[in-house]
Amino acid sequence: MVEFDEETFLSLYGDKIRAFIKDCLSTNLIKNNIFEFDIEAFLRTYPEACEVNDVIIEYPRKVEDVLNYLFRDVYVELFGEDKEIEKIQIAFKNPIGCEKKIEDISSSDINKLVKFEGIIAKAGKVCALLKKACYVCPKCGNIRYITIHNYFELPKIKCNNENCGSDMVLDLEESSYINIQELEIQQPIDLMKNPDDPPRSIKVFLENSEGIYSGRVDVVGTVMKKRTRPNLPVFEIYVKSNYIKLNESYQKIEVRDILNNPDLIEILNELGKKKGIIDILSQYLIPQIKGYEIVKKAIFLQQIKGCMKFLPDGTPLRRDSHILLITDPGIGKSTMLRRIARLFPQNAYASVTTATGGGLTANVVRESTEIGDGWVVKPGVFVRANEGTACIDELTVDKNVMKYILEAMESQTIHVNKGGINVKLPAKCAVLAACNPKRGRFDPNMGVIEQIDIPAPLLSRFDLIFPLKDKPDRSKDAEIAEHILNTHIETATKEFKILGELDIDGIKVDERILKNYIIYARTCAYFEENHTLYLGEVDEKKLKTPYLTDKAKKIIKDYYINMRKLGEGDNPIPITARQLEAIIRLSEMHAKARLSRKVEEEDAKAAISIIEECLKQIAYDPETGTFDIDKVAGTPKSKMQKMDVILDIIKELSALNDNNLAAEDEIIEKAQEYGISEIECEDLLEKLKKNGEIFSPRFGYYRIT
Numbered sequence: 001m002v003e004f005d006e007e008t009f010l011s012l013y014g015d016k017i018r019a020f021i022k023d024c025l026s027t028n029l030i031k032n033n034i035f036e037f038d039i040e041a042f043l044r045t046y047p048e049a050c051e052v053n054d055v056i057i058e059y060p061r062k063v064e065d066v067l068n069y070l071f072r073d074v075y076v077e078l079f080g081e082d083k084e085i086e087k088i089q090i091a092f093k094n095p096i097g098c099e100k101k102i103e104d105i106s107s108s109d110i111n112k113l114v115k116f117e118g119i120i121a122k123a124g125k126v127c128a129l130l131k132k133a134c135y136v137c138p139k140c141g142n143i144r145y146i147t148i149h150n151y152f153e154l155p156k157i158k159c160n161n162e163n164c165g166s167d168m169v170l171d172l173e174e175s176s177y178i179n180i181q182e183l184e185i186q187q188p189i190d191l192m193k194n195p196d197d198p199p200r201s202i203k204v205f206l207e208n209s210e211g212i213y214s215g216r217v218d219v220v221g222t223v224m225k226k227r228t229r230p231n232l233p234v235f236e237i238y239v240k241s242n243y244i245k246l247n248e249s250y251q252k253i254e255v256r257d258i259l260n261n262p263d264l265i266e267i268l269n270e271l272g273k274k275k276g277i278i279d280i281l282s283q284y285l286i287p288q289i290k291g292y293e294i295v296k297k298a299i300f301l302q303q304i305k306g307c308m309k310f311l312p313d314g315t316p317l318r319r320d321s322h323i324l325l326i327t328d329p330g331i332g333k334s335t336m337l338r339r340i341a342r343l344f345p346q347n348a349y350a351s352v353t354t355a356t357g358g359g360l361t362a363n364v365v366r367e368s369t370e371i372g373d374g375w376v377v378k379p380g381v382f383v384r385a386n387e388g389t390a391c392i393d394e395l396t397v398d399k400n401v402m403k404y405i406l407e408a409m410e411s412q413t414i415h416v417n418k419g420g421i422n423v424k425l426p427a428k429c430a431v432l433a434a435c436n437p438k439r440g441r442f443d444p445n446m447g448v449i450e451q452i453d454i455p456a457p458l459l460s461r462f463d464l465i466f467p468l469k470d471k472p473d474r475s476k477d478a479e480i481a482e483h484i485l486n487t488h489i490e491t492a493t494k495e496f497k498i499l500g501e502l503d504i505d506g507i508k509v510d511e512r513i514l515k516n517y518i519i520y521a522r523t524c525a526y527f528e529e530n531h532t533l534y535l536g537e538v539d540e541k542k543l544k545t546p547y548l549t550d551k552a553k554k555i556i557k558d559y560y561i562n563m564r565k566l567g568e569g570d571n572p573i574p575i576t577a578r579q580l581e582a583i584i585r586l587s588e589m590h591a592k593a594r595l596s597r598k599v600e601e602e603d604a605k606a607a608i609s610i611i612e613e614c615l616k617q618i619a620y621d622p623e624t625g626t627f628d629i630d631k632v633a634g635t636p637k638s639k640m641q642k643m644d645v646i647l648d649i650i651k652e653l654s655a656l657n658d659n660n661l662a663a664e665d666e667i668i669e670k671a672q673e674y675g676i677s678e679i680e681c682e683d684l685l686e687k688l689k690k691n692g693e694i695f696s697p698r699f700g701y702y703r704i705t
């Protein structure tokens, strides 16, 4: 159809569209005053009317007016006259052949229908939009309802009564309004031609919005233009939409692709049976980095995620393990984080040196918007990583940032309430964070908390903390040098061995198989019982997942009790219930990672060995020769004892002086008799002062508080 001609269109397709609308209206209800005209369904019913799809894409506004008229006919025929009809909108759904990437939407698409996918980068408040304007003729009283298509220019309407033709007046009271929300939708990195380019975004005005503030969405809408300045023929492009759908969770989409591919399922099931499959795949997960086998295994299990479990009241239990890497400079932490961030679309990367607390979680800020009062929600990396992994580099957290992150890591939701916007955003993501020690290199003799800028409450949210030290070691250095040189040779010659695909007993494993294996294990799609759920309506509460066998439970329980025994009497506490929960999560991940229906002994042992590896590096107190969990986020027992010694010295010395003060040099001298060095004594004095147990009324002198 070169030009749209209403009569031709009605004569060709009017009856078919009427019948289709009638059938839809008699089978399903209209929600939110939106009648969704499903183009794909219409073409299935009337394949000979395939041109309708093209006409709608080419002339969406004109066809919308025609469909409004036809809809009204059918509605009155079925349900009789009803004032509510004025509020009902036509939305186009499932158009065929107008899918675009945001970066490809251009001026050639103006007034046409487009469909695109994107992530909500900004979301304004829901406001009221004049949608069906009621115009009254001041001369003859004639009334006309006009659908407003262009928000930025209200049409001037003439009276269409014969011999009148007067200018009609807008009656705001009798006009009908709909919800509207201004969004900025950003092109997802995985859809970018070049992922390193800055992501493109587009402004979308969502009509009949119920209020959507985060997530990845499919949008169908008409490309409109808005003049940027009154005297310049320059226009800004935006999309007017009344059909936006939150993308189904990735798990469901990706699992469906797997379940519809029996050959792939066979390969994945075969892989699950291979001995040591977890170690093999976890080393293959980050091929460009040599070494750190335990860390890579923990990161691999983190990608598998624990079991989806819910309390009877529906509260979900956290299944994500958060991991913190404290690394000496230059050992590859950023490389690891970026690699994981690119693994899946729902994984996201941010470096705290550039992001703020709100940038990590969510911000409500005031920005120039076309509608509303300017307050917009900007979802941060934790929200963008919902159902995935938030890879946070250079993590340093001050008290202000901490309050944002703590809720996100524990309850996995982010509550924003500012500028009249009060929403809860989903942030069900695992956190893979990395930072450098404050003093440049990790000191095993010092507590973790003293070496990094992360407050104790946040530090205790990490299931696993790995200090990665860069210690010169001839054989390891040779291996790493060989590895780095080979990776550079491979990337230059394009002959990949280290970075290429794996061969596991004849099964070729490449990036695609690795990703599918992780999704297959993560979603427990290897349980046949779950197939119908994933191919239909997924109810996560009904999914079958592995569970702890008695033997596994016994191993974990015995380990926990034996470790706690070490803390009896005056000994330091080696582990707490947080570590117990971390072991349970890790053992579930390990069972899923080998496609097992149960959490068995080997899974419990593997989980314990990972936790032990961590505790050895961060909670082992060489002075007492025991594990002390307070060495991580608090003050280790040995240090506590030395602090008591310093307090006693201050008490003793200040009692000897009239001014009731103890001089620092005397404290240091006395402390050396107890084997406390000068540097350590100064450090302990600082800590006691910070704790408020002592204070210094004069420089160089102390008193007990």
Ligand SMILES: Nc1ncnc2c1ncn2[C@@H]1O[C@H](COP(=O)(O)OP(=O)(O)OP(=O)(O)O)[C@@H](O)[C@H]1O
Binding pocket: 288, 289, 290, 291, 327, 328, 329, 330, 331, 332, 333, 334, 335, 336, 436, 480, 483, 484
């Ligand atoms: N064990 C390793 N195996 C292979 N490559 C490595 C290894 N360690 C470091 N590299 C290489 O050294 C370079 C530095 O890595 P990266 O930038 O990730 O270090 P970093 O830990 O982030 O440094 P910083 O802490 O200073 O930011 C990268 O090109 C990385 O590939």
